[in-house]
Amino acid sequence: MNTLPVLTVQNLCVGLRVENRFRSILDKIGFSIQPGSLTAIIGESGCGKSTLCKALPDLLDPKFTVSGSIELSNTDDSITTINLNDSRALAGIRGRRIGLLFQEPGLTLNPVLTVGRQICDILPNSDRAEALRLLETVGFSEPAQIFRMYAHELSGGQSQRVALALALAGQPRILIVDEPATALDSIARQEFFDLLRRLKAESGLAILMVTHDLHELTERADRIIVLYSGWVVEQGDSRSILEHPAHPYSKALLDIFSAFRKGLWPVSIPGEVADSKTDAGCRFAGRCDFAQPICRSETPPLLKSSDHRAVRCHFPLPH
Amino acid sequence: MNNDTGKPFLKVSNLVVDYARGGFFSRRKNVRFVAVDNVTFSVMQSQTLAIVGQSGSGKTSLAMAILGFVQPAGGTIEFAGSDIRNLTASKSRPERPRIQPIFQDCGAALNPQMTIGRAISDGLPVSLPSSRQKSQVLELMSRVGLPGDLFQAYPRQLSGGQKQRVCLARALAVGAECLILDEPFSAQDLSVQAQLMLLLRELKSGLDLTYLLISHDLTTVRLLADKILVMRGGKMIEFGDIAEILSAPQTDYTKELVRQAGILPQ
Numbered sequence: 009m010n011t012l013p014v015l016t017v018q019n020l021c022v023g024l025r026v027e028n029r030f031r032s033i034l035d036k037i038g039f040s041i042q043p044g045s046l047t048a049i050i051g052e053s054g055c056g057k058s059t060l061c062k063a064l065p066d067l068l069d070p071k072f073t074v075s076g077s078i079e080l081s082n083t084d085d086s087i088t089t090i091n092l093n094d095s096r097a098l099a100g101i102r103g104r105r106i107g108l109l110f111q112e113p114g115l116t117l118n119p120v121l122t123v124g125r126q127i128c129d130i131l132p133n134s135d136r137a138e139a140l141r142l143l144e145t146v147g148f149s150e151p152a153q154i155f156r157m158y159a160h161e162l163s164g165g166q167s168q169r170v171a172l173a174l175a176l177a178g179q180p181r182i183l184i185v186d187e188p189a190t191a192l193d194s195i196a197r198q199e200f201f202d203l204l205r206r207l208k209a210e211s212g213l214a215i216l217m218v219t220h221d222l223h224e225l226t227e228r229a230d231r232i233i234v235l236y237s238g239w240v241v242e243q244g245d246s247r248s249i250l251e252h253p254a255h256p257y258s259k260a261l262l263d264i265f266s267a268f269r270k271g272l273w274p275v276s277i278p279g280e281v282a283d284s285k286t287d288a289g290c291r292f293a294g295r296c297d298f299a300q301p302i303c304r305s306e307t308p309p310l311l312k313s314s315d316h317r318a319v320r321c322h323f324p325l326p327h
Numbered sequence: 328m329n330n331d332t333g334k335p336f337l338k339v340s341n342l343v344v345d346y347a348r349g350g351f352f353s354r355r356k357n358v359r360f361v362a363v364d365n366v367t368f369s370v371m372q373s374q375t376l377a378i379v380g381q382s383g384s385g386k387t388s389l390a391m392a393i394l395g396f397v398q399p400a401g402g403t404i405e406f407a408g409s410d411i412r413n414l415t416a417s418k419s420r421p422e423r424p425r426i427q428p429i430f431q432d433c434g435a436a437l438n439p440q441m442t443i444g445r446a447i448s449d450g451l452p453v454s455l456p457s458s459r460q461k462s463q464v465l466e467l468m469s470r471v472g473l474p475g476d477l478f479q480a481y482p483r484q485l486s487g488g489q490k491q492r493v494c495l496a497r498a499l500a501v502g503a504e505c506l507i508l509d510e511p512f513s514a515q516d517l518s519v520q521a522q523l524m525l526l527l528r529e530l531k532s533g534l535d536l537t538y539l540l541i542s543h544d545l546t547t548v549r550l551l552a553d554k555i556l557v558m559r560g561g562k563m564i565e566f567g568d569i570a571e572i573l574s575a576p577q578t579d580y581t582k583e584l585v586r587q588a589g590i591l592p593q
Contacts, residue, residue: 192382195584264517280489
């Protein structure tokens with residue numbers, strides 16, 4: 009990997025003060041994203057995936073305390089460093105350098121404005137031709153017709169594509185996508201993922217995506233980040249993680265994924281993420297089949313191995 | 328268990344469901360939109376029928392008609408040998424608990440002001456002495472895998488998967504024999520889906536439950552289902568044994584569904 013990462017996240021921590029107790033939601037998250045790559049974030053509900061997606065563009069509620077920094081590479085290869093509690097600087101990049109796409113496309117669209125008007129509002133000089141071109145890019149064969157429509161006239165798949173056109177209107181180099189397809193049926197979902205893949209290949213867009221789509225994960229992700237209870241428990245090249253997960257949690261999760269794909273009954277992970285808040289030791293220890301006494305007393309460090317992988321476990325699984 | 332020779336438990340014949348199109352001021356208000364168009368199928372007891380199709384294909388309208396939430400425009404619905412389509416409110420009362428819905432948004436199906444224990448015990452028969460109610464509720468809770476200390480908890484304190492379990496326990500409390508599950512997993516992540524599917528399998532074999540499982544996700548439903556009904560634009564385009572249809576889909580649409588699901592050979 010010789011190219012400069014388009015985004016590097018360093019030491020991202022998100023916390024919340026509840027009843028005078030500080031609760032860590034995300035703990036020292038660090039990763040980088042290459043241009044034209046797809047980075048998938050996986051983990052169960054409550055692991056902090058959506059919080060991560062919202063922390064980067066400063067969309068979290070002010071009651072959360074956020075620290076850490078991001079580095080964005082500019083087109084001339086210089087690097088801009090932004091502190092994650094600098095709301096003004098983050099407002100400058102939100103939507104422009106970093107595009108956003110969320111689960112509910114219906115909530116992204118304004119119900120009282122036409123699609124075209126919403127896109128034109130973002131574009132410089134309200135360029136109608138450019139808006140039509142964007143609609144064509146996201147796969148509408150008759151952009152002029154969609155241009156005149158309102159949000160309620162669109163189907164789920166259509167509104168998600170319009171939301172994507174809105175996200176692309178700011179010409180971002182990075183797109184953060186939080187479970188874009190859960191509201192779509194399987195065919196609309198595949199079309200949407202194909203579209204993202206085309207954009208990634210054609211324009212070098214870097215995508216950071218929270219997903220549970222098995223197909224998408226196994227066939228198309230370049231990197232995988234496995235989150236568990238606010239920790240990165242494992243990250244690395246997707247092929248290598250899919251073939252040899254080193255963390256027991258990644259293994260358990262990926263085993264469920266592959267069981268579903270093969271039409272076999274999965275072995276579920278007992279318990280819930282919420283049971284895993286501990287002050288010392290590994291957060292996964294309570295649900296882990298391989299836990300030893302040390303796992304409950306000492307916090308495992310995130311250890312990097314040679315092949316761009318890192319795992320947070322006292323006893324990583326052998327290859 | 329899954330023999331087709333016995334009497335069907337749920338039998339739907341030539342069902343048509345339609346809705347008025349457009350609003351009050353619409354010029355097209357007399358035009359009817361046909362959501363379910365002449366659908367015929369039957370399910371045996373303790374079988375699982377998967378109903379799959381795209382959004383807007385009429386899956387939910389079909390379920391609503393069976394549940395009696397919408398009045399069908401035509402056709403018959405027979406449940407356990409009796410016609411349940413045109414029952415009056417008082418006549419349908421003893422029949423209604425036997426078919427229970429489980430919805431996707433389980434959070435919205437629970438009263439936020441009611442504890443879990445109360446929500447489940449409300450479904451128990453009134454004839455049950457109050458002294459035995461709590462033990463009955465705790466038994467149901469353990470049956471669906473909820474820890475007993477959640478008895479006093481409120482829905483907001485539960486995770487999505489736990490709420491779905493509460494809805495299942497409540498349906499069992501009223502004595503459901505047939506569950507209509509409308510996209511029960513799509514709001515959950517995969518590990519919770521796995522837990523819920525294993526739970527459904529366990530309940531089915533333990534209690535002889537019949538499921539109508541509505542979903543657009545073939546990858547997960549094919550594990551539970553014995554039969555599959557593929558819908559498109561309100562019409563039933565394929566119906567039969569799941570293994571047969573998945574291995575040799577007849578219509579292009581089903582072929583596409585199977586392909587998109589990325590199903591791998593075992």
